[in-house]
Amino acid sequence: MAIRIALGSQRSGMLGLVFTSAAKLAIGGCVMGLPGAAAASHLLQSFLFGVSPFDPLVMALEVPVTEIPRADLDAGIGLVDLMIRTRLAESKGAARKLIEGGGVYLNNERQIQAQKMITADDLKWPAAILLRTGKKNYHLVGIK
Numbered sequence: 001m002a003i004r005i006a007l008g009s010q011r012s013g014m015l016g017l018v019f020t021s022a023a024k025l026a027i028g029g030c031v032m033g034l035p036g037a038a039a040a041s042h043l044l045q046s047f048l049f050g051v052s053p054f055d056p057l058v059m060a061l062e063v064p065v066t067e068i069p070r071a072d073l074d075a076g077i078g079l080v081d082l083m084i085r086t087r088l089a090e091s092k093g094a095a096r097k098l099i100e101g102g103g104v105y106l107n108n109e110r111q112i113q114a115q116k117m118i119t120a121d122d123l124k125w126p127a128a129i130l131l132r133t134g135k136k137n138y139h140l141v142g143i144k
C-alpha cells in the first residue's frame with residue numbers, strides 16, 4: 001500500500017482498496033462461520049441430550065428462586081399472593097395491575113385473571129413454577 005501511495009495513487013482509490021479487502025474478509029468469515037456455528041450447536045446439543053434452557057436446574061443458576069411448601073400449593077395460592085412472595089410486585093394493587101395489563105406469565109403462558117389460584121395442576125416441572133413479568137424479569141418458584 002505504501003508503494004501505491006509513493007507512486008501517486010489517489011486517496012479514494014486507496015480507501016476503496018481497503019474497504020474492498022475488508023468486505024471480502026467479512027463475507028468470507030460469515031460464509032464459513034455460520035455453517036460452522038450451526039454444526040457446533042448441533043454437536044453440543046447431542047452431548048447435552050435432555051437439557052433445555054428452560055429446565056428448572058438450568059434456570060436456578062441464572063434467576064432468583066423462592067421456595068414454598070407443597071402444602072401451600074396443595075391448598076392453592078393466589079397468583080397475586082405468589083407475586084408478592086417472590087417480590088415480582090411491590091403490592092397487591094401493583095400485582096393486579098400487572099396481571100390485568102397482560103404482563104404476567106406463568107410457565108410462559110400469559111395470565112389475565114388476578115383471581116387465578118395456582119395449584120399442583122399448574123406445575124410444569126415436578127417441583128417448580130416459572131413466573132415472569134414483562135420480557136426479562138424471571139423468577140423460579142421451587143416446591144419443597
